[in-house]
Amino acid sequence: MQVDLRELRHEIHSPLAAIRNALLLAAAHTTDENVRRYLAMAEDEARRIAAALRDRPATTGAVALGR
Numbered sequence: 001m002q003v004d005l006r007e008l009r010h011e012i013h014s015p016l017a018a019i020r021n022a023l024l025l026a027a028a029h030t031t032d033e034n035v036r037r038y039l040a041m042a043e044d045e046a047r048r049i050a051a052a053l054r055d056r057p058a059t060t061g062a063v064a065l066g067r
Contacts, residue, residue, distance in 0.1 A: 009053050016053075020046045 020043060027039045 009056070013050065013053050016046055016050055020050070 023039050023043045023046065027036055027043075030036060030039075
């Protein structure tokens with residue numbers, strides 16, 4: 001299966017934005033410091049993925065995906 005790199009970036013970025021928003025909402029609705037710490041860790045990782053997607057040039061081409 002061949003996937004265009006720009007399409008792949010979009011397919012990752014869109015759900016990642018929803019995940020980040022859910023993490024922020026969850027953090028806003030808890031007072032448990034352990035839960036907040038775990039949510040912050042997840043947000044940091046999601047932010048790292050988003051930055052990697054954003055900082056890569058919008059190259060054209062395709063990548064083969066295996067199942």
